[in-house]
């Protein structure tokens with residue numbers, strides 16, 4: 410297979426055995442150019458089987474209020490809500506158009522935001538809640554902010570990546586939480602190799618994606634583990650509130666902000 414991001418060939422990287430959710434051995438491949446790692450076996454599963462793996466995995470903890478594979482989940486959601494509110498209050502996120510939480514799960518983050526700044530649209534492919542949008546109701550290039558937390562690592566095609574960012578208005582932003590690091594470890598015991606994780610992003614790969622999607626600058630909040638991608642250069646983003654950058658744990662750069670080694 411070729412890399413979804415830079416189209417370069419991939420090499421075999423390692424295999425991992427799962428004895429859960431009907432999976433046995435999963436093959437991982439790594440892009441020779443940008444280092445992005447792909448769970449090839451999961452990408453090749455027929456859609457019905459893949460849906461079964463996702464539902465079995467997510468139903469194993471949903472409703473409990475906890476995810477054993479992500480114990481910091483609720484604390485991080487609070488930090489993400491606080492950050493988004495603070496950026497909106499300071500004019501670093503546009504509230505002129507609607508916000509969408511894409512892949513919102515049970516809608517916890519949207520509910521936290523709604524309490525403070527009004528309704529957030531919700532969509533989830535695998536979870537249907539009250540008032541959630543259907544896929545056909547999503548409007549391309551419409552949303553001032555698309556929030557994507559813990560979703561990009563579950564996707565199986567380049568077109569599904571582009572479908573998310575394609576919903577963002579011309580001057581809109583992306584709020585992104587997924588794992589991005591300098592190198593993906595060649596280690597079948599690595600904690601992040603879950604049965605539902607398909608793509609493992611590197612700084613180099615994500616920088617290329619940001620460029621392809623037209624995000625010219627970004628900020629990263631370390632505690633919330635959240636990137637905001639902007640369509641404008643950094644100087645323009647920060648011109649009203651340059652002091653925001655003095656906030657501890659907030660980093661900014663042109664293009665994609667590479668934080669993790």
Ligand SMILES: [Zn+2]
Pocket residue numbers: 412413414415416417440441442443444445614
């Ligand atoms: Zn690549």
